[in-house]
Amino acid sequence: FTNNSHFRCSPSDSELSHQLHSALEQSGFTESRAALQSAAADALQQILRSRLNNSPFFVVGSYSEGWGNSLTTLDGRTDANSDIDVIYLIPGREYHQRGLCECDGAPEQHELVNGHIQCSGYTNNPADATHGCTLRPALDNVDACRLCRYPPIAPLLPNRVSNVSYPLLEALRKVLTSASSPCHVVHAASPDRGGEEL
Incomplete structure (x- = not known):
């Protein structure tokens, strides 16, 4: 065979992890921004609870975890095509x-x-x-x-x-x-x- 391109090995988990990390950093997901978003979710959860008589509400999902929610503006607003997940126990x-x-x-x-x-x-x-x-x-x-x-x-x-x-x-x-x-x-x-x- 003269062309081995069809027989390349799949990338390892480590390589895929590095590629994902690089792509996230290039798109603006950084540790400090994730921490800020998680803190905002914690504050939102406390506001919900205090306004609703300490009801058992939890802000969950990608917004609270600090890595998603399609934040597209510098002021932290959520993209129109995304949402915030809230559970009530x-x-x-x-x-x-x-x-x-x-x-x-x-x-x-x-x-x-x-x-x-x-x-x-x-x-x-x-x-x-x-x-x-x-x-x-x-x-x-x-x-x-x-x-x-x-x-x-x-x-x-x-x-x-x-x-x-x-x-x-x-x-x-x-x-x-x-x-x-x-x-x-x-x-x-x-x-x-x-x-x-x-």
Whole structure:
């Protein structure tokens, strides 16, 4: 063969990671901007809670995580084609995972399969979308329920080798056991399982 271009190897995970990092930096996603956006999401969450009598609202998704939300202007406004995700935890409704639940006298327990609670009878679309306007961005409002505890998270499993620093793993472990960051489930299902999973 004189032309080996058809037989090139696929890029490694490391190469793909570097390409993604480079592309994000070139498009304006930097650590400082992500931190600023996350802080803005925290402030928005506190405003929502204080204006709505400390109701259990959480700003989630790419906006709160500081990496997305299609910010296209220097003043932090959200692009018209994007939105901010807000969940409301329904008081008193909690799901329990079979084999993981340690609650005393827990009611019905459900199987956890590939990140989905096997529980039927719910719609497949969890979001109630509201359009944005000049004064505020579009919102996706989602009702959610608590899960009695977080499912196992790979980097935190015993004897797991990880490149994540020990202090960061400990901070994550602390957050996952805190009452202020409950695990939640929404009415969303894997393909062809609509109405059968959460």
